Structure formats: structure tokens, C-alpha cells
Amino acid sequence: MTQTKTRQWRLARRPVGMAQEADFTLAEADLTAPREGEALVRTIYLSVDPYMRGRISEGPSYASPVPIGGVMVGGTVGQVLASRDPDIKDGDLVVGYWGWQDHAVVKARGLTKLDPKDAPISTAVGVLGMPGRTAYFGLLDVGLPRPGDTVFVSGAAGAVGATVGQIARITGCTAVGSAGGGAKIAYLKEIGFDGTLDYKAENDLRAALDRACPKGIDVYFDNVGGALTDAVLERINLGARVVICGQIAGYNERGKEQGPRNLWQLIVKRARIQGMLVSDFDHRADEANTRLRQWIREGRIKYRETVVDGLENAPKAFIGLFTGANIGKQLVRVGPDPTR
């Protein structure tokens, strides 16, 4: 084995409020030689996602937090350098979950082989990966959209939100998305959103929502939370479904964000708010991926990637998710992509 070291980002301390680069440490670690059923991989793309903010907090969540000193978790696309598993060959392109490091020795059964003729390999952590499946199951299984519904998506220019809006249109719905800034709004229009709301340009979210969603809101796919959700809940239609996918507005809050207690609206509208986590739908991943791949081939789903180069820039790319730096899927390119 020629590669005996890996550079890896470890969690240095739990962030207080907004995550900072100093919350992470770049370190070098020795690699063990792959044992039976393991493979040495090099990282090509590292995915950074808003959910990771929850994984570095102490608080109760759906998974135990990354320990202090632990390697940061994350979806990864890479290439096999040395395999000791019969199903994985040297040179194979794979998607896995080995985190913020440039090399790793991993269990081969945690890897899924990728065919670059199928789709660009980076999409395995984007529109054909966790974010795409989140959009697919969150909208279709939890949001239960009906043709003619108005589907309002917050964080619509992100990897999940952009896909939600396009699936909503495929379902026969009117898709309205919110995002911050002219470039993102232009992107939403480019990928076919029927309406948009630039929350950074609006002083009055309520009035802006009324203009953007003149027929009210039947499905609210929420990646953001906070004041926008307060305003949406006053504009939902009878029987509306609110999908809580993310609450990025609050992820870097120090205490508990305060807002109006507005559950009365759910009685008025006999509506529901439901939280979703994509891993609950892992047993149906093939269904989502097959359809998403077809919709991409047909040009009905478009996607965009924002790529930052260099493992050293992973914390910066991660923090940028919370300041709105990315359009579409945020990736860190850690090593050369042999297919491009």
C-alpha cells in the first residue's frame, strides 16, 4: 500500500452559535492496511450539508453527535486504490460515508459503485444522493401534493429545495420558492419555479407571500424555519401539509429561538406539520434514484453544483451553507475527478 497517511478534519470543540473554522482541526493520521472486506479509497468529492450542524452539537438529535476529536462525518465520492473485497475492484468509483478526509480505509459493504456513464459521479451525493431522495420522499410521501396545489419551498435554491420545486411541477403543482439574493432567484426561474420570493429583498414577508402565493399554500416544504415559517402558517389552505425537512435559520442559534405560538392555525386550517428524515426511506432509495435519474435524462430536473477545491477549504464551504454562499449542491473537490 503506497498511501499510508490521510489528512482529516476533526471536531476541535462544539460550536457556540455560528460554526467557525476554529471549531475544526486539520490533522494527519496513519492508515491501517485494508483487511479482508475492506478497501482503501481516495476522496474525490466531499459533500457538506446543513444537517452536519446538528451532528456537532451536544443537544438531543436523531443521531449521536460527532465526538470531540472525531473525524467529521459526511457523504463522499471517491476511487478505490486497493480493495480486499471481491465485489469492489481497484479503480472503481464509489460513493460512501467516510467523512472529511482525503483517504480512508473503509468496509467495502458501505460502498456503492458508480457508473459515470449513468450520471456525473458527483451527483451521488447530490441530486441522485441524500438531497435528491430527501426532496423526493419529503415532498411525495410527507407533503402529499395534489395536482393544482401550490407548493411553497423555503431554501429553494439549495440542493434539496431546488429538487422539491421541480418534482412539484412534475406532479402538476405550482411551485413557489424562497431564497436570498438575485442570483438565487434567477436560478429558481431558470429551473422552472412558477413564483419566487427573495426574502433578503422583502421588508414584509407576509405581503410578499400573499403576492407570491395568491391562492394560499397547500404544501409547505420547509428547509429554513424561523420568521418565514411563522408567516407561512398564516397563509396555509384548508388541509395543508407542512413538511419540516430542515430548520437552518435556527441551527446556529445559541438559545432557543422565540416566535409566536401559532398552533391555533392548525385547527383553523385542519392542517398538519410533520418532520421527516430521509434515512427512514432508505429501503426505497432505488425507487427515488430510478425516477430522479429518468427525470434528469428527460430534462425535467436540472441541478447545479457549487464546487470549492481542496480539503483544507471544507470548513469554509460548510460555514458558507449558513451564510447562503451556495447555489444548488455544495461540494468540496478533494482530489481529481477522472471522469471530467
Next chain:
Amino acid sequence: MTQTKTRQWRLARRPVGMAQEADFTLAEADLTAPREGEALVRTIYLSVDPYMRGRISEGPSYASPVPIGGVMVGGTVGQVLASRDPDIKDGDLVVGYWGWQDHAVVKARGLTKLDPKDAPISTAVGVLGMPGRTAYFGLLDVGLPRPGDTVFVSGAAGAVGATVGQIARITGCTAVGSAGGGAKIAYLKEIGFDGTLDYKAENDLRAALDRACPKGIDVYFDNVGGALTDAVLERINLGARVVICGQIAGYNERGKEQGPRNLWQLIVKRARIQGMLVSDFDHRADEANTRLRQWIREGRIKYRETVVDGLENAPKAFIGLFTGANIGKQLVRVGPDPTR
């Protein structure tokens, strides 16, 4: 027609904050003679219910508000004095919705005949009326309880909450209820709640919930809202269902009550919060009434009534709902009950 006058409570002004007696005016009005298809009725029992607070506010709700000067709405049990409808006879005991007045001329098809051999006629606005059906459909159709679940009910000593807890037990669940004060807690124990929480006696709602619901909460049937709901949402189990039936803690708030924005918990627990309104289940009223009547006969559902005498005391009885004056169903006895 011997009776030509009615005394009626009219809405004098929209309450600001806590409703007051001065928000209502007692007035006398002339009765018209019943026309074809109408009947003159005298009121025996008037139901006062928390939902009426929403009906006298300006804000958007599920029904248009009582106009200033209009007769206060409400469920009523009474006796027919003069009928001009073939299906309704003089002397019949009926339940209807003619509001806060001692006599009324009403459409006969808005009346349902009561058989006092079946159940005390007052139950037609209580456990066999709107509150009973709210408990039945809210718990079973929206809360979806499974045997073994912990069902936590707020406002558990009220007409709805007490019935919810007992249906939860019939369903094989553990029923835990919250109420304020020793008399109500004793009542909850008497009717079979497995656990109780006296919110007036507890300084730390979170610790009290942990003690009362050691296995967490699978179904939260919420009549109250506010700080108790904030605490419950941190204690729900995976896949929990929260039924928003009422939010009495906030009904007399002047502005919008503030609280933590805690929808993140719904992702962590893949839980849902759903609002319910009993009128959506009106087409299945017979189903609920048949089963509730049977459970009462079998002694599996008990109920209690708090009765105030005299139409003149209707505002006081109504306001008492918000200060916790009632155990079980709050009624105003407006005229003699010939069956007791």
C-alpha cells in the same frame, strides 16, 4: 302562542384580553310566531365551551365571528312548546344550536329529538354531543393511538379531555392527564387516568412530565397549548402524533403569545402535529354516539357536569372556563329539566 318574548345574551363588544361580563348584554326580544317547518322551543340547558372565545374575536378562524349585537351562539337542549313541523311534536325534548337565550323560534330540521330513557338529556351537549365526538374523532382518527402508547392529555378534567383519557384506556393505552388543582387531579384518578400532572402545583413542568410519562409520549392530545406544549414537544417519542384540539392558554392573549420555535423536534422524532375540528367528522356522528353511549352503559366512560343555574349567569359560566372553574362539562340550566 303564549310565549312572545325571549331574553337573550348579545355580544356587546369584542373582548380585549380576558373576556368580561361587560362584553355581553342581556336583552329582551320579541319572538315571531313559528312558520311552517319551524318550532318554538324553551331552553333547558345551555352549553358554554372554550371555542366560543374564538367566535367573539375579530381574527380569522374557521367560522365567521358573532357580530356585535348578535345573539351569542351555543349548543342548547330544550323542549318544544309549539311546532309547525310534522316531525317535531309539542313537548318533544330536543338538542339544537339556538344560543344564549331562554326561548327561540327555530327551523325544525336543525333540531334532533332526544330520548331521556337513552341518556340524561344534558349529555346531548356533553359526552354524547360535540365534546364527546371531539374526543372520539380527535383521539382515534387524528391521534391514531396504538395499544401500549402513552397518551398525554392537557386540559384533562374538561369535557373533552376527560373523555379522551377514558377512550385512550379503552384503546389499551396508558392515559396521563394534566389539570390544575387537587379537585381536578382527584377527578382524573377517579375516572381511571393512569397518571396525572397538576400544572398549578409544579414549578418544573419538564421534570413533572418526565415523572408522569416515564416512557415518553406517543400521542399528545392538546387542549391547552402554551408552555406545556413546549415542554411536551421535547418529550415525544419517535413517530409521535400531536392532536391540536384547543389552545385555551392563548385564547385570551392580547397579542401573539411567544414561545420557542421548536419544530426541529419534529425532525428528530419524525412526529406530526395536526389540527382537528369536530365538524369535519359530522357525517360520522352516529358512529361516535353509538360507541360512546355503549361505553357509558358499560361503565367504561364516566362523565361529570358542572351546572350553573340561570340564563343571567351564562357569561360568568363562560368566563369560568378560562379560570378553571369547571370539572367536566360546564352547563347553564336555563329552565327546569322535566326528566330529573
